[in-house]
Amino acid sequence: MNIINKIAVIACSIMLILAFSTVRANEGVENGGGSETSPIGSCQTGNLLSANLINDVPWSAMYPIKLAGIQISPNGDKPDYASNKRACACQDDLGIYVPGLVQSMWEPARLVELVRQPNCFISMNGAEIELTSGRKRGKVGHSSHGREDKRNQTGFWHYHYYSYPLLLMLEMIVPNRCSDGQMGMDLLYLSELDATWNDPELSFFTTPEAAIFSNPIALAACITDAASSTAGNPMESLYWCAGAWGSLYPFTGYTTNNGSIATKTSLLATRAVAALHRRMLAFKTAGNEALCDSELYPTIPKQQYKMNMMYPVAESQGTHNIGESTFTWGEWRNIPSREDSVYMLWRWNDCCMTYY
Numbered sequence: 001m002n003i004i005n006k007i008a009v010i011a012c013s014i015m016l017i018l019a020f021s022t023v024r025a026n027e028g029v030e031n032g033g034g035s036e037t038s039p040i041g042s043c044q045t046g047n048l049l050s051a052n053l054i055n056d057v058p059w060s061a062m063y064p065i066k067l068a069g070i071q072i073s074p075n076g077d078k079p080d081y082a083s084n085k086r087a088c089a090c091q092d093d094l095g096i097y098v099p100g101l102v103q104s105m106w107e108p109a110r111l112v113e114l115v116r117q118p119n120c121f122i123s124m125n126g127a128e129i130e131l132t133s134g135r136k137r138g139k140v141g142h143s144s145h146g147r148e149d150k151r152n153q154t155g156f157w158h159y160h161y162y163s164y165p166l167l168l169m170l171e172m173i174v175p176n177r178c179s180d181g182q183m184g185m186d187l188l189y190l191s192e193l194d195a196t197w198n199d200p201e202l203s204f205f206t207t208p209e210a211a212i213f214s215n216p217i218a219l220a221a222c223i224t225d226a227a228s229s230t231a232g233n234p235m236e237s238l239y240w241c242a243g244a245w246g247s248l249y250p251f252t253g254y255t256t257n258n259g260s261i262a263t264k265t266s267l268l269a270t271r272a273v274a275a276l277h278r279r280m281l282a283f284k285t286a287g288n289e290a291l292c293d294s295e296l297y298p299t300i301p302k303q304q305y306k307m308n309m310m311y312p313v314a315e316s317q318g319t320h321n322i323g324e325s326t327f328t329w330g331e332w333r334n335i336p337s338r339e340d341s342v343y344m345l346w347r348w349n350d351c352c353m354t355y356y
Helices: 003-030 200-206 216-230 261-278
Strands: 087-091 097-115 139-142 153-156 158-163 186-190 254-256 305-311 341-354
Touching (some): 087 341, 097 261, 097 305, 158 261, 254 261, 261 305, 261 341
Antiparallel strands (some): 087 097, 097 158, 139 153, 158 186, 305 341
16 A cells, blocks of 8 residues: 555545544534533533423421421521521611511522532522633642652632522422522622632732632641531631531632542632632521621621532432531542532521511
């Protein structure tokens, strides 16, 4: 076979490979572009806007429900600082105090999704919104720090923060004075437009207190929080810790690759919420001080929140505390090539239900 024939054979082989790839891509589009046929690295869909809205929600996580100090539901956990009042009074627009009764319960309030691909919104059925150039694509791999044989593995995820008042959306409750004004699913925050999320140095200037917690003693204290969180009682005093998941600081999308996907994405979801509290964009809704109006709170009230995974493997039978070891709820919730995650954020709400 001469050189011309060899070149012809190589050219034909390349054309066949390209043709086969095109056919496979077209098959994926014809089949709906779902996660089963989407190539690795594409924007997949979480199918949340479907029957999963009902099926994948652990409805028992709403308990306990208390009205006027009386529990009217099965038992459940609640924050240590939850309101212990039966009656209350709040001012109306004229400054007149109106009496009412205290209602307390867990409510699904937010969705936090972690994605490796910028501009990918898997909670919105895989929509891609071009907000950035895509240069900060998430990754799971090696960093360039340290010796070649002992370098640290890092991962990076972007996050999207949605309002998700599920009980209001399903008209299971009616709006009241304690609602935060969110009546449906809406995109509230996204890290692609936040320069501090992918730049640790820039993040330090917005959270200089991170220098206080970047030492072995502060990190060792997180061991205590890990044990307490796994036992069902996250420690509010150790607000720089996320229990068994690691340290909350710095507020960036980078995390070491020493744990499972569930551990890393849970940590980053908690960092996202903590960063919003630090910027006075999130509220404390638990406690006697929040009965009439939610208060801005600069650190994350960990006992106020709990989470359940919605994607890739739904945690439909229960929730977990912030910092709870993934060996109790999620070490097996991982599908190869689907390293993005979506978490539903439950929030304890103490509310004064006034008569008008």
